[in-house]
Amino acid sequence: MDARLSNHFWRPQEALILASGSAARAQMLTSAGIPIDIDRPDVDERAIEAALSAAGAGGATVAAALASAKVLQVSARHPGRFVLGGDQTLEVGDDLLSKPEGRSGAADHFRLLSGRSHQLHSAAVLALDGDVLLEVSDSATLIMRALSEAFIEAYLDAAGEAILGSVGAYQIEGLGIHLFERVEGQHATIMGLPLHSLIAGLRGLSLLRE
Secondary structure: OOHHHHHHHEOOOOOEEEEOOOHHHHHHHHHOOOOEEEOOOOOOHHHHHHHHHHOOOOHHHHHHHHHHHHHHHHHOOOOOOEEEEEEEEEEEOOEEEOOOOHHHHHHHHHHHHOOOEEEEEEEEEEEEOOEEEEEEEEEEEEEEOOOOHHHHHHHHHHHHHHHHHOOOOOOOOOHHHHHEEEEEOOHHHHHOOOHHHHHHHHHHOOOEOO
């Protein structure tokens, strides 16, 4: 990306560190003119989810907790740097879905979501030297059309390994658009980052130019 674009809005001299391996989050930030370095966290997401779910926490709370765990772990490795963590959960009824394990897991996801609405909860947490400076979140509702077994198999064939890269086993910016009747919410939130709230929060901290 053009360095002049990166530095036009982002005020700190050093790039924002993104504590996430998500290509979508990285693309959204760079497209918004925010330069990033990436340092992927290594937290036990399933253990955090299990503990919070057992305590009755909803999807939005779990997403925020995961984002916080990631950013604090990475922040400890980068003194003096601003670090952003992000996460997303999918909630359908009383179920909280994780990324599917293999093709059969993705097929089970689609059978569960077929003909129903579900919520995507996206959270982002900003930290500096282990202190949380900003927490933002947003949710979107997606209504999936009723899917036949034949369509599910055809979709899995067409999407390939991409089905393993998201909690819903779909990428709505690509083939996933064929799955839905209606979508309610911000596109960035669906992609995994509450970008509008995040930009406002960064500006409020004087990290972005007015």
